[in-house]
Amino acid sequence: SGYERPELHPYLENVRATHNLYGEPSDQRTAWLPPEAVQSPNPEVLYWVGCAASYKKQQIARAMVKILNAAKVPYRILGAEEWCTGAPLARMGYQEVTKKELMPHNVQAVEETGAKVLVTACAECYRAFARDYKAWGGNPPFSVFHISHYVEKLIREKRIAFTKPLPQKVAFHDACHMSRVSKVFEPPRQALKFIRDLKVLEILPHHQDALCSGAGGGFPAVFPEQAAAVAQRRLDAAEDTGAPSLVTTCPHAELHFEDVASKRNMTLSIVDLAEMLANAL
Known part of the structure; x- marks a missing residue:
């Protein structure tokens, strides 16, 4: 209809103020980081955590660190410089905000790490980088993998093995x-x-x-x-x-x-x- 739903406006305000959907402090975005999460100054991979795994489902983020550590992949996490991809906002009708305010920052922030690969465990973040940003002219200069793709690559390269049975x-x-x-x-x-x-x-x-x-x-x-x-x-x-x-x-x-x-x-x-x-x- 072109009319904003008032119930959705708080999400827009949260992202603009704190760069996440929930209005949580941006400096707490990496509060979940375990001691074994050693980041590399020369990362092969940028692990894109996403708002949900940063604040609400932190066990996902810790699982990702465990996988990357097991494969001995040099990685980096952006922390406060990781802003919401804007994919949820775009679905709510705020596509222009995503295209003009969020996409340019996120693409540049990842590019500046030097990582040639972005890996995420979030389906919506994957969609943003792999599909939406490209369609909107963001043209990320790095490869985009969901963890399901990336694990297959790691196994093919014999860098990881899942040896514990889960019956x-x-x-x-x-x-x-x-x-x-x-x-x-x-x-x-x-x-x-x-x-x-x-x-x-x-x-x-x-x-x-x-x-x-x-x-x-x-x-x-x-x-x-x-x-x-x-x-x-x-x-x-x-x-x-x-x-x-x-x-x-x-x-x-x-x-x-x-x-x-x-x-x-x-x-x-x-x-x-x-x-x-x-x-x-």
């Missing part, structure tokens, strides 16, 4: 930004196949026909009941597989799933792909 079942949820939008269907599934004794089950429907979690575009802020119903439908389908855990690649979806599942006393656990991989090291 369990998991139900895999296709995140919209990775699957239908970015056409990345198989890499997350392939990454899970690297884990010994793990059985990956499909949530119906899946791949191109997979249903949304209901977390995107500010939907829960504007239509909370409908967003919860959308998530519930997906959680029920995950439970129908018989797996005790749902695995996906989108921290925003994970937060939404966790919120809905906890309010309904569901026992299904929500786990990020990076966490599963780190648990198998």
Whole structure:
């Protein structure tokens, strides 16, 4: 319609004031960093953490550090210089803000590290750098990998091995930004196949026909009941597989799933792909 939803304006204000969706202090963006996270002055990789993993799902960030350390990859994290990619804002209608205020800073900040590769565990951040920024003329001068792509590369180069068996079942949820939008269907599934004794089950429907979690575009802020119903439908389908855990690649979806599942006393656990991989090291 062209009219702003007042429920979404706080997200815009948060990003402008603190460079993250939640209005958290920017100097706390790396508060999750464990002692073993030793950053390189000459990084091969820039690990793009994302707002959700920086503040709300910090176990994902710690899992990523564990993976990069295991592969002995020299990496750097931007800290306060990492601003929200703006991908969530763009979905809320603030595309021009993303294009003019956030994209130029983020591309330059990554480029200045000298890293030739950006790796992220966030489906929405991956979409921003790999698809949106390019479409908007940002032209990142570095390669962009989701951790599922990057793990396959590390295994091919014999830099990492997932030796710890995880004899369990998991139900895999296709995140919209990775699957239908970015056409990345198989890499997350392939990454899970690297884990010994793990059985990956499909949530119906899946791949191109997979249903949304209901977390995107500010939907829960504007239509909370409908967003919860959308998530519930997906959680029920995950439970129908018989797996005790749902695995996906989108921290925003994970937060939404966790919120809905906890309010309904569901026992299904929500786990990020990076966490599963780190648990198998």
